[in-house]
Amino acid sequence: MYRTHHCNELRASHIGITARLAGWVHVRRDHGGVVFIDLRDREGLTQVVFRPEENAEVTEIAHTLRHEDVVEVSGRVAPRIAGTENPKLATGEVELVPSSLRILNRADVLPFPLDSDPSNEDLRLSYRYFDLRRPHLARNLRTRHRVTKATRDYLDEQGFIEIETPILSKSTPEGARDFLVPSRQTPGKFYALPQAPQQYKQLLMVGGVEKYFQIAKCFRDEDLRADRQPEFTQIDIEASFVRPEDIYALVEGMLAAVFREAQGIEIPTPFPLMTWHEAMDQFGSDKPDRRFGMHLIDLADVFAASSFKMFRGALDTGGAVKAINAKNFASVTTGQMEELTTMAKLYGAKGLAFIKVENGKWQSPLVKFFTDEEKAALTSQLDISEGDLVLFAADKWEVVCEVLGRLRLRISEFQKLTAGSTALDFLWVTDFPLLAFDAAENKWNAVHHPFTRPKADDVALIDAGEFGKARAEAYDVVLNGVEIGGGSIRIHEPDLQAKMFAALGVSEADQQTMFGHILRAFRLGAPPHGGIAMGLDRLVMLICGEQSIREVMAFPKNNRGIDLMSQSPSEVDARQLRDLGMKLAGEKPQA
RNA sequence: GGAGCCUUAGCUCAAUUGGUUAGAGCGCCGCCCUGUCACGGCGGAGGUUGCGGGUUCGAGCCCCGUAGGCUCCGCCA
Structure with missing residues (x-):
């Protein structure tokens, strides 16, 4: 037995007993005679004191201890000398006076200190197994465990069963x-x-499982971000004979259980609903961050008869004129204003019109085009007052919303509007568009995925070829402006599914080759079904207050998909390739 | 595919307008130190300033290229 207690266990009540502890040498304080070490394990710290007069031999060895050596000590639990108790430590009233010290393993000089946050992330990733010793990461991993445990327990109580599906599956x-x-x-x-x-979870519904879930590893070979890794984990859920509101209630209950277990807090349910159109119209985002205002205000009424060509032109061609009021941001710097203008153009605006309110005056190249009535209407609708910065967009509705939505988020960063916020703002975004036209590919793509059910009222629109107008029976759950999950009610009828594939430009023959199994399955009594997938990494990231999902994964990859610790991906030898019947194409010829 | 920021000792950072031998704290090594808890004291080692080229009497600093890291756009049903 290496230990009788862990390092956050001994208290005054243990004084007098013999205890054995094992762990890492966290700090050593060598006074030449007496030697103190703080012994650390995953639970905490306990001070160990070596005294030459008590045990000269053991103290002699203690002089050689270094940071992160792994040791086992056994001895008497003693009260600390009066006045030397450490109130900062849970174990600060006592110390261990060892009669034996066993060095289980010596540590080399450390690549970086464990007691501060090194900013050099590639170094941390190279020594991930070492970085994981820091309490910060250890806590994140434990929180992640609590979240998955709470998820499994809750879904089990609701009658869901966890089923594994293949990792080696079929390309689509x-x-x-x-x-x-x-x-x-x-x-x-x-x-x-x-x-x-x-597809597997839908086929499980055809298989009569009715209530399925899985903590599922997923893989996507796309470029990475702070919140995107090539492999990640979803809480994947599917159920039969459900409508969207059944999924909402299930997920709300699950998230409530998760936040109760992981954070000890009660979140308010049910979550509010907002249609995709409302979200875009008011926030310029399909995952609105509602922790601050700065709504997109529609100004069609104000400028319906405007003499200002930019605004009138947009309205006359069926577009929109909207503005946001960045309260107290007239202090915007030139650099920030340039960045906002660049952003506006990047997302399709022709320019960025603004009003700065300084010293009681509207500083703006636009003011001369506005009538007094228009100014009064703007003041009231946008709640304009001293110190504000108002930004306008006039274009197609989609462009106006996108541009102002992006500006709104960037300004909130400039103004630190959500810094230090502990708000948990959940909502459902519903009624997403079913299909979106991809100009680059010159085809229609599924916004969610090709198995998503159109809203019953909108099937006729698909028949009529009005793909852009059809809405999906799809929903996202959003927390603080981050999409943490999304799902839909699925198509369960083979003819409707075939109709969808046709809209997506998948030929009859390709449908059979690629999706024949699911189309056949739908002909054998597929129940109505639907579900959702929650991004576990992002959810845990938000719960832990992290900016990157790498901080909540044990062994993440860097932003080029490389595992700096194991140096994967790596080359394979010719034999392995030969077994697979493969040959490397080699260097590209010079262009 | 594109944009921005970054790279100086093991770690975190500094180095005036381009100017002497590139410094500090922590860590490391040695010596001293019997109640510390960021223990303390004295001494020491440790640098191809990511790499390559250029400008200059002289480059950590300016220019070009390149590698690596991070963030973002595209991409992510």
């Missing part, structure tokens, strides 16, 4: 780029790693 053309795995036994063919267990 829709969606993200697949990671491919060459097949040795069928040369020239490939498995794909799942982007999500989407």
Whole structure:
């Protein structure tokens, strides 16, 4: 037995007993005679004191201890000398006076100190196993465990069963780029790693499972971000005979359980609902951050008869004129204003019109175009007062919303509007568009995925070829401006599914090759079903207050998909390639 | 594919307008130190300033290229 207690266990009540502890040498304070070490394990710290007069031999060895050596000590639990108790430590009333010291392993000089946050993330990632010792990361991993545990317990109580689905699965053309795995036994063919267990979970519904979930690893071969890794984890849920409100209630209950277990806080349910159109119209985002105002205000009424061509032109061609009021941001710097203008153009605006209110005056190149009535209407609708910065956009509705939505978020960063906020603002965004036209590919793509059910009222629009107007029976759950989950009610009828594939430009033959199994399944009594997938990494990231999902994953990859610790991906030897019937294409010829 | 920021000792950072031998704290090594808890004292080692080129009498600093890291856009059904 290495230990009888952990390092956050001994208290005054243990004084007099013999205890054995094991752990890492956190700090050593060597006074030449007496030697103190703070012994650390995952639970905490306990001070160990070596006294030459008590045990000269053991103290002699203690002089050689260094940071992060792994030791086992056994001895008497003693009260600290009066006046030397440490109120900062839970174990600060006592100390261990060892009669034996066993060095289990010595540590080399450390690559970086554990007691501060090194900013050098690639160094941390290279020594991830070492970085994980820091209480910060250890706490995140434990929180993640609490979240998955609470999820499993809750879904189990609700009658859901966890089912594993294949990792070696089939490539599909829709969606993200697949990671491919060459097949040795069928040369020239490939498995794909799942982007999500989407088809399997629907087939489980056809299989009569009715209530399925999985803490599922998913893989997408796309470029990375702070909140995107090539492999990540979803809480994947599917149920039969459900409507959206059944999914809402289930997820609200699940998140309530998660926040109760992981954070000890009660979140208000049910979450408010907002349609996609409302979200775009008021916040310029399909995942609105409602922790601050700065709403997009529609000014069509104000400028309906305006003499200002930019605004009138947009309105006359069926577009929109909107503005946001960045309260107290007339102090915007030139650099910030340039950045906002660049952003506005990047997202499709022709320019960025503004009003700065300083010293009681509207500083703006626009004012001369406005009538007194228009100024009065602006003042009241936008609640304009001294020190404000008002930004306008006039264009197609989609462009206006997108531009102002992006500016709104950037300004909130400039003004630190959500800094230090502990608000938890949940909402459902519903009624997403079913299809979106991709100009680059010159085709319609599914906004959610090709199995998403159109709203019953909108099936006729698909029949009429008005793809852009059809809405989906789809929903996202949003927390503080971050999409933490999304799902939909699915198509369960083969003819409707075929109609969707046709709209997506998938030929009859391709439908059979790529989706034949699911179309056949739908002909054998598929129940109505739907579900949702929650991004576990993002959820835990928000709960832990982190800016990156790397901080809540044990072994993340860097932003080029490289594991700096193990140096994967790596080359393989020729034999492995030969087994797979593969050859590297080699260097590209010079252009 | 594109944009921005960054790279100086093991770590965190400094180095005036381009100017002497590139410094500090922590860590490391040695010696001293019997009640500390960021223990303390004295001494020491440790640098191809990411790499390559250029400008200059002289480059950590300016210019070009390149590698790596981070963030963002595109992409992510």
